[in-house]
Amino acid sequence: MLQIKPILAALKRHKAGTILIAVQIALTLAIVCNALFIIQQRVDRLSRPTGMDERNLIAIENRWVSKKEEDTSSLSRTDLAALRSMPGVQDAIMINSFPLRGGGWSTGIRLVPDEKVKSKAQTTLYFTDDHAIATMGVKLIAGRNFLPSEITSVSPREVKTTPQVIVTKALADKLFPDGSALGKQVYMNDSTNPPATIIGIVERTQVPWSGLWANDFVENAMFLPVQLTGDYAIYLIRAKPGQQMNVFKDAPATLIKTDRLRVFSSERGVRTFEQVRANSYSTDRGMAILMGVICFVLLGITAAGIVGLTSFWVGQRRKQIGVRRALGATKNDILSYFLTENLMISVAGVVIGAALAIGLNLWMVTQFEMARLSMIYVICGVIALLLLGQAAVLAPAMRASRVSPVEATRSV
Amino acid sequence: MFVHNLRLGAKSLRRNPVLTALMIMSIGIGVAASMITYAVFRAVSGNPIPQKSSVLFVPQIDNWGPTYNRAGEPPPALNYTDAMALMKAKKAERQTVFFPISASVISTTTERLPFKVRGYATFGDFFPMFEVPFLYGSGWSHESDDAHEAVAVISKELNKKLFDGANSVGKDIQLDDGTYRIVGVTDTYDPKPRFFDMFNSDGYTDPAQVYVPFHHMMDLKVDTWGNNTCGGGPNRGNDYQSWLRGECVWLAAWVELPTKADEDAYRSWLRGYAEEQQRSGRFGWAPNVRLRNVVDWLDYRHAVPPESRIALTIAVSFLIICLVNTVGLLLAKFMRRAPEIGVRRALGASRAEIYKQFLAEAGMVGLSGGVLGLILTGAGMFGTGLVFGKEIAKLAQLDFSLVLLTLVVAVLSTLIAAFYPTWRAAQVQPAWQLKSN
Numbered sequence: 001m002l003q004i005k006p007i008l009a010a011l012k013r014h015k016a017g018t019i020l021i022a023v024q025i026a027l028t029l030a031i032v033c034n035a036l037f038i039i040q041q042r043v044d045r046l047s048r049p050t051g052m053d054e055r056n057l058i059a060i061e062n063r064w065v066s067k068k069e070e071d072t073s074s075l076s077r078t079d080l081a082a083l084r085s086m087p088g089v090q091d092a093i094m095i096n097s098f099p100l101r102g103g104g105w106s107t108g109i110r111l112v113p114d115e116k117v118k119s120k121a122q123t124t125l126y127f128t129d130d131h132a133i134a135t136m137g138v139k140l141i142a143g144r145n146f147l148p149s150e151i152t153s154v155s156p157r158e159v160k161t162t163p164q165v166i167v168t169k170a171l172a173d174k175l176f177p178d179g180s181a182l183g184k185q186v187y188m189n190d191s192t193n194p195p196a197t198i199i200g201i202v203e204r205t206q207v208p209w210s211g212l213w214a215n216d217f218v219e220n221a222m223f224l225p226v227q228l229t230g231d232y233a234i235y236l237i238r239a240k241p242g243q244q245m246n247v248f249k250d251a252p253a254t255l256i257k258t259d260r261l262r263v264f265s266s267e268r269g270v271r272t273f274e275q276v277r278a279n280s281y282s283t284d285r286g287m288a289i290l291m292g293v294i295c296f297v298l299l300g301i302t303a304a305g306i307v308g309l310t311s312f313w314v315g316q317r318r319k320q321i322g323v324r325r326a327l328g329a330t331k332n333d334i335l336s337y338f339l340t341e342n343l344m345i346s347v348a349g350v351v352i353g354a355a356l357a358i359g360l361n362l363w364m365v366t367q368f369e370m371a372r373l374s375m376i377y378v379i380c381g382v383i384a385l386l387l388l389g390q391a392a393v394l395a396p397a398m399r400a401s402r403v404s405p406v407e408a409t410r411s412v
Numbered sequence: 413m414f415v416h417n418l419r420l421g422a423k424s425l426r427r428n429p430v431l432t433a434l435m436i437m438s439i440g441i442g443v444a445a446s447m448i449t450y451a452v453f454r455a456v457s458g459n460p461i462p463q464k465s466s467v468l469f470v471p472q473i474d475n476w477g478p479t480y481n482r483a484g485e486p487p488p489a490l491n492y493t494d495a496m497a498l499m500k501a502k503k504a505e506r507q508t509v510f511f512p513i514s515a516s517v518i519s520t521t522t523e524r525l526p527f528k529v530r531g532y533a534t535f536g537d538f539f540p541m542f543e544v545p546f547l548y549g550s551g552w553s554h555e556s557d558d559a560h561e562a563v564a565v566i567s568k569e570l571n572k573k574l575f576d577g578a579n580s581v582g583k584d585i586q587l588d589d590g591t592y593r594i595v596g597v598t599d600t601y602d603p604k605p606r607f608f609d610m611f612n613s614d615g616y617t618d619p620a621q622v623y624v625p626f627h628h629m630m631d632l633k634v635d636t637w638g639n640n641t642c643g644g645g646p647n648r649g650n651d652y653q654s655w656l657r658g659e660c661v662w663l664a665a666w667v668e669l670p671t672k673a674d675e676d677a678y679r680s681w682l683r684g685y686a687e688e689q690q691r692s693g694r695f696g697w698a699p700n701v702r703l704r705n706v707v708d709w710l711d712y713r714h715a716v717p718p719e720s721r722i723a724l725t726i727a728v729s730f731l732i733i734c735l736v737n738t739v740g741l742l743l744a745k746f747m748r749r750a751p752e753i754g755v756r757r758a759l760g761a762s763r764a765e766i767y768k769q770f771l772a773e774a775g776m777v778g779l780s781g782g783v784l785g786l787i788l789t790g791a792g793m794f795g796t797g798l799v800f801g802k803e804i805a806k807l808a809q810l811d812f813s814l815v816l817l818t819l820v821v822a823v824l825s826t827l828i829a830a831f832y833p834t835w836r837a838a839q840v841q842p843a844w845q846l847k848s849n
Contacts, residue, residue: 016832016836017743017744020736020739020743021740024733024736024737027732027733027736030729031729034726038722063514063528065525065526065527065528066516066518066526066588066589157635157652157655260525263526263528265528282798283719283799283800285798286797286798286800287723289798290723290798290799294445294727294730301437301438301734301737302733302737304438305434305438305737305741307434308431308740308744309740309744312747312748315748316748360729364725367721367725368718368721369718
């Protein structure tokens with residue numbers, strides 16, 4: 001470590017190479033910090049729980065062909081009866097949408113019937129029946145489930161509100177921060193409609209959307225005891241443990257046997273929930289993989305660059321190294337000389353790089369509505385690059401330490 | 413002499429194979445990363461209708477008011493009342509409003525099961541406005557619109573399915589409970605992004621297979637298969653008639669205004685219309701209207717996904733790092749040959765010749781990097797679907813212009829990177845090098 005002065009003197013003679021390594025380390029740090037941060041944000045999102053018993057669920061999106069709207073409620077009742085009596089099926093529901101599906105209903109909730117008051121919370125609406133809690137596998141933590149007598153059948157155009165609703169804990173806490181949601185009245189949609197009473201609270205259910213815009217109400221969901229009519233019917237089926245694949249195979253045939261005038265859409269027709277999840281987060285997962293690959297390759301290229309330039313320096317200085325060795329420098333002295341040299345360049349690089357990383361993040365915040373970079377990533381990046389530099393310089397430095405003192409006498 | 417330099421360059425690639433390989437890899441990977449992301453970016457940020465993008469406009473009218481609109485912007489579509497007022501006024505050269513539909517096709521000729529198709533309920537102006545190409549027949553006339561006729565335009569794909577690709581103009585098609593006379597068959601028509609329907613989709617979904625007259629669909633009380641967005645105010649409507657009178661927006665509207673004067677006139681008409689609504693008491697706020705052309709509209713609706721722009725930013729920075737790396741490696745490679753340069757200079761080679769030789773050498777490195785980059789780009793194209801989704805990945809293709817661009821970027825950027833090392837090489841003093849030898 002006492003070699004700092006001579007190192008500085010030597011570096012002055014290799015300004016270009018020194019600056020290049022420092023710049024490369026700085027730029028790599030800037031990109032790697034931001035890429036890691038993007039990865040963490042995406043991975044966080046794609047591992048969010050939906051609140052459901054995902055491993056046993058199957059979703060079927062069914063469309064009637066040439067059926068009158070008034071007939072569809074009895075058709076779906078027949079379907080549900082057939083699905084529920086299938087072997088391997090625990091329970092099944094018809095629902096207008098489900099977590100991670102991608103399309104659904106959302107509305108603002110008010111506590112007072114006044115149009116001028118801004119809504120208190122945004123929520124998604126799930127229209128389903130008294131089997132929803134059992135089918136989805138969500139946990140009722142307060143109040144009660146819907147009664148079969150409370151379920152009504154309504155056209156999507158005419159649905160207003162219902163006397164009873166079940167809400168998620170997240171929504172209940174947002175509406176009533178003091179924890180008194182159960183039994184309270186809320187207004188949805190048009191506040192000229194009558195209020196709904198919260199009769200139950202479930203632990204957790206996610207909204208249908210995985211987009212960044214839905215982040216601030218991702219667990220705000222409300223269940224209404226309504227079966228929507230119309231030519232589109234979405235079924236969620238919960239298989240008994242271990243039966244998911246059997247039910248997945250047999251359920252479409254069961255439905256077609258009940259009535260063959262129907263289609264399952266090609267992309268979203270019959271899916272296990274694993275497929276739904278993978279589909280919903282495919283962009284996030286892809287982005288995380290891409291950033292991971294970029295980080296990996298970038299670190300590799302930077303390491304290769306350091307190895308290349310240091311090897312060149314070692315080659316250039318063989319004679320000087322030989323002279324030092326002849327004058328009594330140990331192998332360790334030579335080794336630590338190159339390690340210290342690299343450490344000094346790297347420190348300069350990471351200092352600039354940390355500033356660049358924060359700058360790049362601030363620019364991305366304004367451009368892409370991203371979150372602020374946490375300092376942890378900068379610190380981790382700095383440590384990673386310093387270690388990488390030391391590791392990359394190790395091989396050429398070892399080679400330098402093996403230069404024999406005899407080199408001092410050679411002419412080249 | 414130039415050929416000689418290239419030959420020397422190719423030969424020197426084999427000298428210091430490790431350094432050379434590192435450089436080629438670095439350039440290849442850097443170029444491939446930026447080319448893949450650029451291909452995606454190019455695919456999603458292109459102008460889908462360049463010849464008409466400045467004369468097609470989206471009229472927007474704020475029927476929600478400041479309490480419910482988003483940050484002062486009028487909703488991105490029209491409600492039925494405003495859309496019909498716009499169609500009736502006929503203030504533009506051409507105008508159309510439309511909404512997506514979904515219907516079952518019941519085949520009359522074959523024993524096929526009914527299947528679903530998606531399409532639009534629109535007006536006859538739709539086809540000339542958006543320059544929809546026709547294989548057979550044409551769009552329908554204003555008379556068909558006004559008479560609420562049951563006619564249809566179908567796509568080439570649907571025509572192939574139903575009629576084996578034969579000219580089906582004049583034949584009937586069965587959609588749900590109705591029979592429609594086919595008046596036209598479109599050729600493949602799939603502009604990306606689907607600029608005219610950014611209200612109902614992200615612009616990258618599958619194209620329409622059937623088009624039917626708007627008024628006829630309204631007579632049948634057909635619902636939109638697309639979005640229906642309500643501001644949060646009252647007047648949502650609870651049955652079909654009150655829903656039509658309500659303030660939820662669900663109709664995409666477009667007008668064609670060939671000159672600047674037409675555009676100005678239309679803008680003031682829109683304003684006047686909103687003023688009238690204010691006077692009549694329907695709007696409790698001052699007129700708030702917009703008239704955006706195709707480019708402004710795509711920008712406003714964020715047709716370019718943020719993932720694409722983030723990836724492009726990162727990839728370009730990536731290329732820069734690879735080039736900085738190349739500068740360092742080239743410097744090492746060239747300076748290693750200082751003695752050789754000294755000898756050449758001493759034997760009478762000019763600085764210009766040293767420049768030529770080393771730039772040619774760098775060019776060879778760049779070209780090799782470009783070829784590697786091309787291979788990696790080709791391979792990477794298969795992976796684009798992972799990040800950007802299938803619909804967008806389909807658009808990003810390794811075409812001739814991209815191949816050329818890859819090679820040009822690789823060679824040019826390497827030459828730029830080589831400039832400093834070459835300059836250093838040319839500075840080598842013949843006498844000094846000879847002495848130290």
